Each structure stands twice: as structure tokens, then as C-alpha cells.
Amino acid sequence: MNTNEPKRNASQYRxxxxxxxxxxxxxxYNVGEEFKVENMALIVPEGKAVCLLMVRELMKAVAEKKSLERFSPSGVQKVKFECGGCTGLIRFEFKKEKGFATLQMKLLAAAEQKARMRHLDKFYDVLRKLEIFEPLTEDSLRDLSAQLQLKEYDAHKIILKKGDPGTSLYIVLEGRVAVIGDEGQTLSEMTVGDIFGEMSLLSGEPITTSIHSRERTRLATLSSKDFKHTLNRYPVLQVFFYRLLVERAQANTLRAGTISSGMTGRLSDINAVELFQLINSSQKTGKVLLVLDDGNATVAFNEGELVKTQYKELSGKEAFFALLAKSDGTFTYTSGLSAEEKQLEVIGGFMGLVMEGMRRVDEQQA
Structure with a gap:
């Protein structure tokens, strides 16, 4: 231990x-989020995890004696910092000293805090009534509420358009929305408490159907990044979204035709994630042959559980994870397994495999 290294006390941190x-x-973290350093402690945005790399960069910034602002002919320039020690990169800048505030600033801060509490209470009251959030504690639900944003739409407005990338999860707070088919027909309607947008976030695929407002509608939205962070932080929610994803996949597949022995299709119509989930939820026993650009793959299920996967030189879990990223190619489902195949052990819990596979896909696409 280097005893000559200078030690810092609270007065040396701004x-x-x-x-x-x-x-x-x-x-x-997202653009616009704020970090506060007070009495040598770092306060991160509500509901967000603490990144140790970010802590290091912020504490270095407040420990340095040089000014956090520069004066130039064009005015005051904020000193910029960055944190890029992991897979991503963020840049941040000094906003203001926390120790100094006029009476007007204090009144403004108090007003902002009251507005924020009203914002949280508005979402909290609605979320508390939804089945999906019943397992969450009051504090956890308030943390989640802090990450939501409010969007309002007049009647007959496009909320989501088929083919666009999925960027958010939506929760209907007021009003009514419709799921619109390719011919402009109404496939279904959703009202207060219903959730949509989750399929593209979980599968990584574009929006599969357009969503329009039927009347004036208010929605709570959760960004893709915050949605993934929420699932990791509250694993109990994964069960609900998994079930919801299966139900939506089943509904979409049933509109195109039920899955049965000899059924063929394209992964552009029903991707690998949805296909495997449909077989799992239906407790099917059989094989899926996938014909892909870079080779063929075989996936075997016994009463809906994954027992064998082969893709090029990969097998088992690794082959399954690789196939989840596939969105081009064709598939053929054949019912039944040989007596030997029926004796194979289950590779792992299906839901856990899907979640782990999608996490890997997200990391590869980042």
C-alpha cells in the first residue's frame, strides 16, 4: 500500500x-438523464442501476480542481466528459453546482419536484391495478413509473406502423386502440390496461401489425433500453411477457393457419422465436427442419420441451441460441420422434433458454 498517496476528504469533492x-x-443510461454528486455520494436516475465505470468518471470530474466551465467569446462553455469503459459510450457535461441556489431556484426546484410526484402518482395508480405488476413492491413499482413517458393521440391517428422498428413498450392508460391488418381491416382492439409493442422488443423484429387510435388515447411508454433493463431487474415480469408473447404468436399463426405435421412456412412471416414458442406452448412432439442461407438446422421437441438442436457445427444450447437470431429462410414441421429421441434429456428450461438467447442477440446487435 502506498502511504504517500494523497487522501481526499469530503471538502475536496465538489x-x-x-x-x-x-x-x-x-x-x-439515456440522453437527458441527470447524475447528482452530493457529500461524496452519487445519486443516479430513479430506477437505474449504478454503473461503477460511470461512478469513477464522475468522481474524477468533481475531484479535479479545474473549472467545470470555460469562458469563450461565444459565451460559457460546459466541460464535457465521457464514459466508455464497457460496450457502450456516453458523454456528459456539467450542468450546475449543487451547493448554490437562489430563492427563485429553490422555488423552481420545489415546483419541479411536485410536478414529478404528480407524474409518478399518475402512472403508479394505473400500474398498480394491472395484473402484470402485482408481484412488484410499492418501491419497485414507483421506480418503474419513474421511467415511463406519457404520449397522447387524437382519434384515428397512427401509433405504430407495420415494418417500422420497435422502439417502445406501450400501456393503454385511457382510450382505445385497434390492431390493423394489411387490408385495413380491424383485427382486434385494446383498451385500458392492455399492452402492445412488446413482440418487436423481445424478438428484435420490426412491427408486425399497425396500431391506430380509435378515440383520444393516452399511453404510457417505456423505451426499448429501459424495457430490457426492467426485465433484468425484475425477472418475475419475464414470465408475464413470455406468456403474452406466446399468445400473440399463436394468434398471428392461427390467422395464417394452425401448425400441424407437414406445415411449412417462411421465417419472414413467423420468426424462429415465435415458431419455437408456439411449439412449446402447444406441447408438440416433433422436429423442425430449417433451411437457411448458410446451411440447414434441426430442432427437436418432446411435449414442447427442447431435447435436440443441430446447426452446422453447433449443437445443444449454442445451436439454439444461434437460431434465435435467424429471420430469413424456410421451415418444415414434422410430428413425432423416434423411440431413441424420446429418451433424450431436456436441454434446459425453455423460457430461460429463450431469454438468454435474446440477450445474446441484443449484445451482438449492439
């Missing part, structure tokens, strides 16, 4: 507020 100004594939 209280300050920093704001994220740029973000590239950061797994936790």
Missing part, C-alpha cells in the same frame, strides 16, 4: 449535477 448529452449503445 457537489454538482451532470447531464447525459450523447449516448451510443449504453446498456443503462
Amino acid at each position: 457537489d454538482a449535477i451532470f447531464i447525459v448529452t450523447e449516448e451510443r449503445s449504453c446498456p443503462i
Whole structure:
């Protein structure tokens, strides 16, 4: 231990507020979120995990004696910092000193805090009534509420368009929305408490059907990044979204035709994730032959459980994970397994395999 290394005390750290100004594939934080340093403690945005790499960069910033602002002919320039020690990169800048505030600033801060509490209470009251969030504690639900944003739509407006990338999860707070088919027909309707947008977030595929507002509608939205963070933080929610994903996949597949022995299709119509989940939820016993651009693959199920996967040189879990990323190719489902195949052990819990596989897909695409 180096006893000559200078030690810092609280007086050597400045209280300050920093704001994220740029973000590239950061797994936790978003542009506009603020970090507060007070009494040598770092306060991160509500509901967000603490990144130790970010802590290090922020504490270095407040420990340095140089000014956090620069003066130039064009005015005051904020000193910029960055954190890029993981898979992503964020840039942040000094916003203001925390220790100084005029009476007007204090009144403004108090007003902002009251508005924020009303914002949280508004979402909390609705979320508390939804079945999906029943397992969450009051504190956990308030943390989740803090990450939601409110969007409002007049009647007959496009909320989501088929083919667009999925960017958010939507929860209907007020009003009514319709799921629109390719011919403009109404496939189904959703009202208060219903959730949509989750399929593209979980599968990584574009939006499969358009969503329009039927009347004036208010929605709570959760960004893709915050949605993934929420699933990791509250694993109990994975069960609900898994079940919801299966139900939606079943509904979409039933509209195209039920799955049965000899059924063939394209992964562009029903991707690998949805196909495997449909077989699992239906407790089917049989094989799926996938014909892909770079080779063929075989996936075997026994009463809906995964027992064998072969894809090029890969087998088992690794082959299954690789196949989840596939969206081009064709498949053929054949019912039944040989007596020997029926004796194979289950590779693993199906839901856990899907979640782990999608996490890997997300990391590869980041």
C-alpha cells in the first residue's frame, strides 16, 4: 500500500449535477438523464442501476480542481466528459453546482419536484391495478413509473406502423386502440390496461401489425433500453411477457393457419422465436427442419420441451441460441420422434433458454 498517496476528504469533492448529452449503445443510461454528486455520494436516475465505470468518471470530474466551465467569446462553455469503459459510450457535461441556489431556484426546484410526484402518482395508480405488476413492491413499482413517458393521440391517428422498428413498450392508460391488418381491416382492439409493442422488443423484429387510435388515447411508454433493463431487474415480469408473447404468436399463426405435421412456412412471416414458442406452448412432439442461407438446422421437441438442436457445427444450447437470431429462410414441421429421441434429456428450461438467447442477440446487435 502506498502511504504517500494523497487522501481526499469530503471538502475536496465538489457537489454538482451532470447531464447525459450523447449516448451510443449504453446498456443503462439515456440522453437527458441527470447524475447528482452530493457529500461524496452519487445519486443516479430513479430506477437505474449504478454503473461503477460511470461512478469513477464522475468522481474524477468533481475531484479535479479545474473549472467545470470555460469562458469563450461565444459565451460559457460546459466541460464535457465521457464514459466508455464497457460496450457502450456516453458523454456528459456539467450542468450546475449543487451547493448554490437562489430563492427563485429553490422555488423552481420545489415546483419541479411536485410536478414529478404528480407524474409518478399518475402512472403508479394505473400500474398498480394491472395484473402484470402485482408481484412488484410499492418501491419497485414507483421506480418503474419513474421511467415511463406519457404520449397522447387524437382519434384515428397512427401509433405504430407495420415494418417500422420497435422502439417502445406501450400501456393503454385511457382510450382505445385497434390492431390493423394489411387490408385495413380491424383485427382486434385494446383498451385500458392492455399492452402492445412488446413482440418487436423481445424478438428484435420490426412491427408486425399497425396500431391506430380509435378515440383520444393516452399511453404510457417505456423505451426499448429501459424495457430490457426492467426485465433484468425484475425477472418475475419475464414470465408475464413470455406468456403474452406466446399468445400473440399463436394468434398471428392461427390467422395464417394452425401448425400441424407437414406445415411449412417462411421465417419472414413467423420468426424462429415465435415458431419455437408456439411449439412449446402447444406441447408438440416433433422436429423442425430449417433451411437457411448458410446451411440447414434441426430442432427437436418432446411435449414442447427442447431435447435436440443441430446447426452446422453447433449443437445443444449454442445451436439454439444461434437460431434465435435467424429471420430469413424456410421451415418444415414434422410430428413425432423416434423411440431413441424420446429418451433424450431436456436441454434446459425453455423460457430461460429463450431469454438468454435474446440477450445474446441484443449484445451482438449492439
